Amino acid sequence: QVQLVESGGGSVQAGGSLRLSCAVFGYSYSRLCMGWFRQAPGKEREGVVIIDSVGRRSYADSVKGRFTISQDNAKNTVYLQMNSLKPEDTAMYYCAADFSRIATMFPADYNYWGQGTQVTVSS
Numbered sequence: 001q002v003q004l005v006e007s008g009g010g011s012v013q014a015g016g017s018l019r020l021s022c023a024v025f026g027y028s029y030s031r032l033c034m035g036w037f038r039q040a041p042g043k044e045r046e047g048v049v050i051i052d053s054v055g056r057r058s059y060a061d062s063v064k065g066r067f068t069i070s071q072d073n074a075k076n077t078v079y080l081q082m083n084s085l086k087p088e089d090t091a092m093y094y095c096a097a098d099f100s101r102i103a104t105m106f107p108a109d110y111n112y113w114g115q116g117t118q119v120t121v122s123s
Contacts, residue, residue: 003024004112006022006063012085014123015085018085020080020095021077022079029078032111035095035110037110038091043092048060048063050103066085072097089121098112
């Protein structure tokens with residue numbers, strides 16, 4: 001059973017930075033497809049960045065150049081570094097994982113989810 005635990009959310013002003021962490025328990029993240037998703041109030045959950053089991057990454061256009069996904073083998077943890085944050089980045093951020101060989105931006109393709117961490121960006 002894969003368990004995901006996110007941390008690192010908070011409130012920042014526009015232009016600030018945050019780093020989210022997703023600790024993976026029960027399985028090595030390197031054998032999973034993983035992704036960061038977000039959901040703002042009244043909106044559907046959307047993909048932010050995904051990474052497959054061989055390390056290929058794909059970012060949503062809205063975060064390219066500002067967000068970076070990284071991994072720590074020793075800690076079995078995936079990070080999301082968010083720079084130049086904008087008010088429209090405000091959302092609940094979720095870490096997700098799946099055993100699929102192909103990572104997608106579709107939330108329905110992921111079977112394991114963390115509890116979410118709130119990110120609020122003020123103008």
